[in-house]
Amino acid sequence: xxxxxxxxxxxxxxxxxxxxxxxSLLLAAAFISLYSxxxxxxxxxxxxxxxxxxxxxxxFRIMLAVxxxxxxxxxGVILQGLLRNPLCEPYVLGISSGASVGAVLSxxxxxxxxxxxxxxxxxxxxxxxxxxxxxxxxxxxxxxxxPMQNLLLTGVIAGALLSSIVIFIxxxxxxxxxxxxxxxxxxxxxxxxxxxxxxxxVMVVAGTAAAYIFSNELNAFALGEEEAAHIGVDTERMKMxxxxxxxxxTGAAVSAAGMIGFVGLIVPHFMRMVVGPDHKILIPSSFLAxxxxxxxxxxxxxxxxxxxxxxxxxxxxxxGAPFFIRMLRKKSRL
Amino acid sequence: xxxLILALSTFLLAAGPAxxxxxxxxxxxxxxxxxxxxxxxxxxxxxxxxxxxxxxxxVAKKEKVGTFSDPNIEKIVMLKPDIVLATGLEQAQAVDKMxxxxxxxxxxxxxxxxxxxxxxxxxxxxxGKDKEASVLVGDMRRSLxxxxxxxxxxxxxxxxxxxxxxxxxPIMAAGKGSFISEMISLAGGINxxxxxxxxxxxxxxxxxxxxxxxxxILGYMAGGASAAQSVGGRLGWGGIKAxxxxxxYDDIDxxxxxxxxxxxxxxxxxxxxxxxx
Numbered sequence: 001x002x003x004x005x006x007x008x009x010x011x012x013x014x015x016x017x018x019x020x021x022x023x024s025l026l027l028a029a030a031f032i033s034l035y036s037x038x039x040x041x042x043x044x045x046x047x048x049x050x051x052x053x054x055x056x057x058x059x060f061r062i063m064l065a066v067x068x069x070x071x072x073x074x075x076g077v078i079l080q081g082l083l084r085n086p087l088c089e090p091y092v093l094g095i096s097s098g099a100s101v102g103a104v105l106s107x108x109x110x111x112x113x114x115x116x117x118x119x120x121x122x123x124x125x126x127x128x129x130x131x132x133x134x135x136x137x138x139x140x141x142x143x144x145x146x147p148m149q150n151l152l153l154t155g156v157i158a159g160a161l162l163s164s165i166v167i168f169i170x171x172x173x174x175x176x177x178x179x180x181x182x183x184x185x186x187x188x189x190x191x192x193x194x195x196x197x198x199x200x201x202v203m204v205v206a207g208t209a210a211a212y213i214f215s216n217e218l219n220a221f222a223l224g225e226e227e228a229a230h231i232g233v234d235t236e237r238m239k240m241x242x243x244x245x246x247x248x249x250t251g252a253a254v255s256a257a258g259m260i261g262f263v264g265l266i267v268p269h270f271m272r273m274v275v276g277p278d279h280k281i282l283i284p285s286s287f288l289a290x291x292x293x294x295x296x297x298x299x300x301x302x303x304x305x306x307x308x309x310x311x312x313x314x315x316x317x318x319x320g321a322p323f324f325i326r327m328l329r330k331k332s333r334l
Numbered sequence: 335x336x337x338l339i340l341a342l343s344t345f346l347l348a349a350g351p352a353x354x355x356x357x358x359x360x361x362x363x364x365x366x367x368x369x370x371x372x373x374x375x376x377x378x379x380x381x382x383x384x385x386x387x388x389x390x391x392x393v394a395k396k397e398k399v400g401t402f403s404d405p406n407i408e409k410i411v412m413l414k415p416d417i418v419l420a421t422g423l424e425q426a427q428a429v430d431k432m433x434x435x436x437x438x439x440x441x442x443x444x445x446x447x448x449x450x451x452x453x454x455x456x457x458x459x460x461x462g463k464d465k466e467a468s469v470l471v472g473d474m475r476r477s478l479x480x481x482x483x484x485x486x487x488x489x490x491x492x493x494x495x496x497x498x499x500x501x502x503x504p505i506m507a508a509g510k511g512s513f514i515s516e517m518i519s520l521a522g523g524i525n526x527x528x529x530x531x532x533x534x535x536x537x538x539x540x541x542x543x544x545x546x547x548x549x550x551i552l553g554y555m556a557g558g559a560s561a562a563q564s565v566g567g568r569l570g571w572g573g574i575k576a577x578x579x580x581x582x583y584d585d586i587d588x589x590x591x592x593x594x595x596x597x598x599x600x601x602x603x604x605x606x607x608x609x610x611x
Contacts, residue, residue: 038538049573054540057570121503171403172385183536188504190539192568307527308535309504 015281018274022288029292030062033299038306061302062295064191064200068253069263069294070287071204073271075246075253076264077286078211081218081279082242083148089265090250093136093155093243095129097162099254102128104169104181122196122255129251132158137243145236148225151243186311187260189298196256203252207245208287214242215279222277262316263294266324273331293320358461359415363405363428367419367442368393369595370454373470374463381413389589389597407431417460444594445533446516447478453594470596477599478520481606485522494548494609496523497576499565500534501554507537513594514553521605523549543570549609550576552584553591583608 035043037058041051075090083092090096106124136158140150170181191197211218217238220228229235250264267290268282275281297315304310361382362368368387371380377392382399397413400406405428410418415437420429422443429441440460442453451471458467485493496518500506508514509530518525526545527537550565562582566572576582586608590601 038541039544050543050546053543053570053573057540057543060569171401183501183506184503186504188536190504192539192571194569302538307538307541308509308530308532309538311504311536 011278011281015275015285018281018285019288022285022292026066026288026292026295029295029299030066033062033065033295034058036299036303038302060191060194060197061189061298064197064256065189065295065298066291067197067200067204068189068257068260069267070291071200071207071249071253072260072264072294073267073286073290074204074208074211074283075249076268076290077271077279077282078218078242078246080268082221082239083152084222084224085152086269087265088152089261090246090253091159091259091261091264092152093247094132094157094159094162095155095247095250096254096259097159097166098132099125099129099251100166100181100185100259101132101162101169102126103184103255104166107181108169108173122193122199125255126251129247129254132162133244133247133251137240146239148239183311184258187258187313188309189257189260189294189301189312191256200252200256204249207249207252208283210245211242212280212283214238215283218242218279218283219277222279258313260294260313260316262313262320263290266320267293270324270327273327358417359413360417360419360461361399361410361413361415362387362419363399363410363425364402364419364421365389365589366421366593366595367440367457369593369597370457371419371461373596374454374458374461374466376461376463379461381415382410407435411435411437419457445511446513447474447520447598450594450598451475454596474596474599478602481520481522481602485520485606488522490524494523495526495545496549496551496605496609497526497542497545497547498551498553502552502564504536505539505542506534508534508553513598514591517591517598517602517605521602521609523605523609539568540570543574546574547576548579548581550574550582551586551605551608552582553586553588554584581608581611 034055035041037054039051039054041054045051047055072090076088079088079090079092080086102124103121105128106121136154137146137151139158140146140154142150166181217228217233220231220233221235221238225235228238253260268286271282271286271289275285294312294316297319298312300319301310301312301315358376358379359381360371360376360379362371362380363384365384365387368380368383369389371377372390372393377390380393380396382397383393384400384402384405385398386402387393387396399409399413403424405425407428410432418432418437418439420432420439420441422441425441429439432439438460440457442456444450444453451474454471455464455467458464458470498508498514498518500508500514507527507530508525509532510525510528511531512533515525515528515533526542526547530537552562552565562580562584565582566577571577586601586604590597590604
């Protein structure tokens with residue numbers, strides 16, 4: 001009995017330690033990011049109107065990077081946990097491809113401007129993501145149940161189908177501008193719209209909170225779906241809630257920032273190596289770590305080659321891949 | 335006798351190419367070469383164009399041989415062209431295939447006005463419209479010169495700083511080495527993105543604020559609400575001079591800015607007009 005208490009005590013201490021480290025890293029990264037960029041602004045320099053505007057723009061971009069990086073990582077944790085497949089990442093269910101079909105359609109149909117304080121393209125992208133999720137989920141359903149393998153395969157196939165629809169529309173459209181969708185797909189965290197940031201914040205924070213609340217259920221799923229049902233988890237309902245949560249986070253992230261790869265795949269794996277498989281710790285720490293990772297990558301994207309910017313998806317892959325491989329080798333040596 | 339030979343050879347020299355041009359079958363697989371061919375009086379010879387070719391408007395009736403990025407080689411071969419007009423990088427593969435099938439392909443990829451003049455000359459020579467080509471190039475040079483004469487008088491400090499936005503999400507600008515950059519300077523403006531060092535790249539949004547352009551030109555037509563309004567509504571961009579002065583323009587036909595053909599002159603004039611309004 002004493003042993004268990006010790007273990008729990010130890011776990012609590014460790015999670016507090018992890019939280020302190022991650023939060024301080026995040027604050028440090030945000031501070032460095034705020035004072036890096038193509039425009040040089042000294043730390044002790046008195047601010048004029050222009051430099052204040054620039055810091056303000058950076059602050060919004062920092063917030064978006066943290067939300068998108070954190071959100072994609074949490075979505076990755078949920079999907080890897082439910083599907084028990086290490087290759088899972090937020091885009092595996094075709095949600096992001098659905099979002100890009102929405103974005104392309106908004107350009108083709110010439111739907112510009114604003115709606116309810118939001119740019120129309122992100123709204124179309126989010127709608128595309130939502131429609132895709134429900135279509136995939138319903139298609140995978142067999143007599144009231146949604147087998148995981150069905151869902152995964154349906155999602156992958158829907159993703160491939162939707163991506164080719166994007167390519168079809170782009171290559172046959174008469175609008176030259178549409179070729180620019182390729183750049184959108186590479187991902188970008190510049191944000192010009194406060195409403196969009198609020199939207200992403202609401203979706204990501206609510207989704208992360210939901211995932212945290214159901215972390216015991218996610219732990220049960222890690223044993224296998226049948227085992228989870230045995231210990232009293234209403235598996236069908238939980239699957240719906242958790243897949244929906246992951247998809248709404250992903251849809252919001254993609255509609256605001258395009259398809260930024262790698263974050264949602266490697267951060268969950270990395271954090272599982274660091275803090276272990278318990279979702280109660282894994283979810284908040286993945287959120288923080290994903291935020292830090294994408295923030296650092298985006299700072300590099302905007303500060304390394306001024307006045308040009310590097311697509312942030314390139315940086316996440318170039319920094320992320322070697323780092324991850326090293327981590328994997330180190331772990332298998334132990 | 336000598337006179338007769340001279341007269342005969344003059345006749346042959348003049349009539350030969352004209353005869354060739356009369357029956358020559360040309361397929362153009364880029365909108366810009368279609369425009370050049372039509373400006374050289376070769377519209378009647380066009381046996382095929384792409385779905386993107388829309389100027390002059392009458393080419394819409396021509397046979398279509400696919401899209402710009404994906405020309406249908408089989409159809410092109412079936413139409414038995416004497417010459418195919420194409421462009422460089424994006425169509426390199428298609429050009430290679432057609433050449434292997436024994437087609438004569440003229441591939442032009444001008445990077446600046448001098449290059450464009452050479453391309454027009456090359457197309458003119460290949461299609462028997464040498465004279466028309468030099469007339470067209472001469473006209474274009476004269477238009478540019480007369481514009482340059484006007485803008486040369488304007489001192490560097492009086493020239494407007496210009497931010498030319500190619501696309502908005504992510505924001506893309508044209509740097510040195512692009513037609514856009516050359517056109518801005520010919521029109522009497524200073525391109526704030528020249529130092530990116532490459533023709534097109536993702537551009538830093540905060541540098542647009544810092545460099546505070548006098549004029550913003552949008553190179554795309556955004557649907558719905560005015561793009562000029564949406565630029566002014568961007569976070570942090572409200573204080574930019576061009577925004578405050580209402581000098582954000584999205585009303586220049588993008589084809590006169592991006593298609594390396596005779597209409598680029600209209601594009602330069604339109605830019606000049608917006609810079610000194």
